[in-house]
Amino acid sequence: MQCDYFDRGVCRSCTLMGQPYADQVLDKEIRTRELLRDAVEHAGGAAAVSWLPAITSPESGYRNKAKMVVGGTVQRPTIGILDDRQRGVDLRHCGICTPGVQRALPVLADFVADVGLIPYDVAARRGELKFVLVTESPDGELMVRFVLRSEGQLPRLRDHLGALRQVLPEAVVVTVNLLPEHKAVTEGEREVVLTEQETLPMRFDDVTMHLRPQSFFQTNTSVAAQLYAQASTWIDEVGPASMWDLYCGVGGFALHAARPGRAVTGIETSREAVRSAKQSAREAGLSDVRFAADDATEHALRARPDAVPELVVVNPPRRGIGETLSSWLEQSDVQHVVYSSCNPVTLAKDLARMPSLRLRRARVLDMFPQTGHLEAVTLLSRD
Numbered sequence: 001m002q003c004d005y006f007d008r009g010v011c012r013s014c015t016l017m018g019q020p021y022a023d024q025v026l027d028k029e030i031r032t033r034e035l036l037r038d039a040v041e042h043a044g045g046a047a048a049v050s051w052l053p054a055i056t057s058p059e060s061g062y063r064n065k066a067k068m069v070v071g072g073t074v075q076r077p078t079i080g081i082l083d084d085r086q087r088g089v090d091l092r093h094c095g096i097c098t099p100g101v102q103r104a105l106p107v108l109a110d111f112v113a114d115v116g117l118i119p120y121d122v123a124a125r126r127g128e129l130k131f132v133l134v135t136e137s138p139d140g141e142l143m144v145r146f147v148l149r150s151e152g153q154l155p156r157l158r159d160h161l162g163a164l165r166q167v168l169p170e171a172v173v174v175t176v177n178l179l180p181e182h183k184a185v186t187e188g189e190r191e192v193v194l195t196e197q198e199t200l201p202m203r204f205d206d207v208t209m210h211l212r213p214q215s216f217f218q219t220n221t222s223v224a225a226q227l228y229a230q231a232s233t234w235i236d237e238v239g240p241a242s243m244w245d246l247y248c249g250v251g252g253f254a255l256h257a258a259r260p261g262r263a264v265t266g267i268e269t270s271r272e273a274v275r276s277a278k279q280s281a282r283e284a285g286l287s288d289v290r291f292a293a294d295d296a297t298e299h300a301l302r303a304r305p306d307a308v309p310e311l312v313v314v315n316p317p318r319r320g321i322g323e324t325l326s327s328w329l330e331q332s333d334v335q336h337v338v339y340s341s342c343n344p345v346t347l348a349k350d351l352a353r354m355p356s357l358r359l360r361r362a363r364v365l366d367m368f369p370q371t372g373h374l375e376a377v378t379l380l381s382r383d
Helices: 021-042 099-115 154-159 161-167 221-238 252-257 271-284 296-302 322-331 344-352
Strands: 065-072 077-082 088-090 129-136 142-148 171-178 190-193 200-204 207-211 242-246 263-268 289-293 311-314 336-341 357-365 375-382
Touching (some): 021 375, 065 088, 077 099, 099 129, 099 142, 154 161, 200 221, 207 252, 221 252, 221 357, 252 271, 252 311, 263 296, 271 289, 296 322, 336 344
Parallel strands (some): 142 171, 242 263, 311 336
Antiparallel strands (some): 065 077, 129 142, 171 190, 200 207, 336 375
């Protein structure tokens, strides 16, 4: 993939830009195999792991969510990133974004200027509009979120919502997120929904997940579909009657793995994500699937012995599941674990803490082309 922003040196976020894509994928696969091999050897297990071919992605146009910093001036706003002097760098034509997001960003930049929204000046700590966040669904619909410092420009956005919908009819969900603090985060706790529709449907074949503004979703739609399919295939092979989906987000693994007679429980700290997951399960008529807002580790530690499932899916953030949950899984009666990880380093550490759960299957998924990041999914089973 060729990128003018990278070539000009104005953005180096995609650290592997310019490297042949096949080499990127091979390097990620080799690195992951080495890390997991060392983890297996550390745990005293055999290295007979079935590695499936890596799942690749389109090199460009894959990222379904853009988190764009707003800089510049009211008359000439920038939508992109900040440079080392905290000045706005415009990336409205970023090539790794999906086509729908690419079409939306210039429209939103013009809208910010036309409405007179005041970009937030990080160095001076003044202004209002901090970020514009855009997510595209598989159907081409958009969720657009304006992150503001205060409610001061909220009436202006309400007044111009109709104009925005005219130039960007794909924007079916439009919100304002309020972030009054000056700190290095992307969003605040309070969300004001401006449109009648509150969720963005993410349709994957027979499964529809509802995405609310503050819910996590995989950033690569095509690879996410294959991730869910791979995990569901492994789950069906071992055929558990009960399973947990820990760190479940909006319920991707739980909803895809739901089968008649299989009791599925999804656990997620985000209440908004749990609301979304419950809505999806309800609309799909999945009576054996339930979701609850809770800490994954605390949920496991509180579980009665007779409530421990046969299989657990974990999809933690980059820090991994950690020592406490790893130890609980090691000592529990859980027979199988499907571990999906965006960080092979912490994945390897967690696997080394669970020697009784042998690594059986593994696969690398290139969720983030042009960067060093990846997704790896593994199946662990007791002897």
